[in-house]
Amino acid sequence: MxxxxxxxxxxxxxxxxxxxxxxxxxxxxxxxxxxxxxxxxxxxxxxxxxxxxxxxxxxxxxxxxxxxxxxxxxxxxxxxxxxxxxxxxxxxxxxxxxYELPPDRCHTYDVGRRKVTRFVYLCQCPSSSEFPFSAQRHSLVAKGRRYYCRRCRATLVFSGEQRVE
CATH class of the missing domain: 3.30.2010.10 (Metalloproteases ("zincins"), catalytic domain)
Known part of the structure; x- marks a missing residue:
């Protein structure tokens, strides 16, 4: 420190x-x-x-x-x-x-977003919607958690595609 x-x-x-x-x-x-x-x-x-x-x-x-x-x-x-x-x-x-300072709620420092990996999940809608999952959510799926499409109500399935954003 x-x-x-x-x-x-x-x-x-x-x-x-x-x-x-x-x-x-x-x-x-x-x-x-x-x-x-x-x-x-x-x-x-x-x-x-x-x-x-x-x-x-x-x-x-x-x-x-x-x-x-x-x-x-x-x-x-x-x-x-x-x-x-x-x-x-x-x-x-x-x-x-x-402290004789302005009561600023938030800082304006450059936080430089780090690159994140997204895991692409799909549903069975005719428009074939994509759902990019975070690594944390992807690991929950691997442990048995299920996520559903709000339109077609089908279970979202991992497409095998990963993207770095």
Whole structure:
């Protein structure tokens, strides 16, 4: 885990403590997040997870905005309880008031979609509709799960064709 990320988390907590004049328990911080999300706050576990790839590619903005964004979720939860909206007034108050940052809900980092394999399934409709299945759904079929066409109600059958998209 990069030391700069830990320093930024700590700095965000110190800012919140000075603003609200109270202590907050420090979260566990993990660098094990993949996919399109830059960060995730697990409220009840007091856990922050960050995406190492997006951190590396967007370091300056990530440290400033994304870390504060996720810390603000934990602070809002601890200040106002579990019934608040994830990006509601309370969270926005912390982003604007404590961190003086825009309360952006989503990042704009390039997530570069990875190539995926699709498994083509067919039904018995006269128009012979194709159904591209993910690898996960294809493996469920191999384990006995059945999927049906909504029009002809026939069981979808693997055509043997795979496509990389």
């Amino acid at each position: 990069p030391e700069s990320l830990n320093h930024r988390v700590e700095a965000c907590y110190q800012q919140a403590e000075a603003f609200f004049n109270r202590r907050f328990p420090r979260p566990e911080v993990s660098f094990k997040l993949r996919g399109q999300k830059a960060g995730v706050a697990h409220l009840t576990e007091n856990l922050l997870r960050f995406n190492p790839k997006l951190y590396t590619e967007n370091r300056e903005h990530f440290l400033k905005q994304t870390v504060a964004h996720e810390v603000a979720h934990l602070i809002a939860h601890q200040m106002f309880g579990g019934r608040i909206q994830p990006h509601g007034e309370e969270w926005q108050l912390i982003m604007r008031g404590v």
